[in-house]
Amino acid sequence: MARSQPYQPLLLRILHGVVALVALGAVITSYWVYDLFDGRWLKLSLPNVNGMIGIHGTFGLTLLLIMPLFAVYAFYIGHKRLVQPDSFTKSLQFNKPISAYSFHRIVNTLMLIAVTWALITGRLMQEKWLPSGDLDIIWYSLHLSSWVLLLLCLLAHIVMGLKVGGQRLMLSMVALKVRPDDTPSMWWQKFKAWQNQRGQK
Amino acid sequence: MNKNNMPLAIAEILVLGGIVLAFIVPLVIKTG
Numbered sequence: 001m002a003r004s005q006p007y008q009p010l011l012l013r014i015l016h017g018v019v020a021l022v023a024l025g026a027v028i029t030s031y032w033v034y035d036l037f038d039g040r041w042l043k044l045s046l047p048n049v050n051g052m053i054g055i056h057g058t059f060g061l062t063l064l065l066i067m068p069l070f071a072v073y074a075f076y077i078g079h080k081r082l083v084q085p086d087s088f089t090k091s092l093q094f095n096k097p098i099s100a101y102s103f104h105r106i107v108n109t110l111m112l113i114a115v116t117w118a119l120i121t122g123r124l125m126q127e128k129w130l131p132s133g134d135l136d137i138i139w140y141s142l143h144l145s146s147w148v149l150l151l152l153c154l155l156a157h158i159v160m161g162l163k164v165g166g167q168r169l170m171l172s173m174v175a176l177k178v179r180p181d182d183t184p185s186m187w188w189q190k191f192k193a194w195q196n197q198r199g200q201k
Numbered sequence: 202m203n204k205n206n207m208p209l210a211i212a213e214i215l216v217l218g219g220i221v222l223a224f225i226v227p228l229v230i231k232t233g
Contacts, residue, residue, distance in 0.1 A: 075209070083209050085205070112216045120223045124226060124227070
């Protein structure tokens with residue numbers, strides 16, 4: 001029997017897709033900025049693009065504006081995909097499949113924290129520091145740490161996604177198919193139903 | 202707030218609080 005394709009809610013796909021694209025843009029342009037002005041640990045000598053700091057800042061600001069929506073969705077509607085009270089103990093049961101699922105949920109949560117850390121430290125950066133060679137400022141070091149953390153979490157997020165759901169899960173996050181009961185016109189109705197359900201708990 | 206899930210509640214405070222902080226931090230801390 002053919003396995004059915006997992007279905008992801010449209011709002012999750014939209015928010016996750018936009019956040020992922022903007023965050024990826026921020027990660028790539030941040031490396032570019034590092035390569036142009038710093039390069040102490042690794043240097044690829046990327047071409048000098050005028051205003052690269054501004055481009056990175058635009059990605060960062062866009063991420064700051066859309067992240068609240070995604071975070072509220074993740075913690076209030078999609079919380080089952082995030083860390084659970086027993087996630088830490090179950091993630092250590094390596095001989096059971098629940099281990100990977102639990103670890104995936106922990107990683108999903110860490111991903112949100114890593115993005116937030118990048119946003120906070122990025123907001124403390126000043127555009128003039130790197131062109132003037134001020135590389136030892138603490139806020140810049142913290143922002144660099146957020147880049148490493150974000151990259152590690154992104155890698156774990158993809159690896160664990162592939163492990164628990166394989167290619168099907170990955171494709172379901174970018175699928176264009178929409179169920180009739182999941183169109184934007186139905187969202188308000190679903191939101192009210194979800195609110196009632198929460199009120200009864 | 203997810204009262205029955207302490208790890209999630211902590212993550213929620215870190216992320217939602219962190220986002221609010223990211224909005225206001227340049228007004229509070231002058232780094233330049």
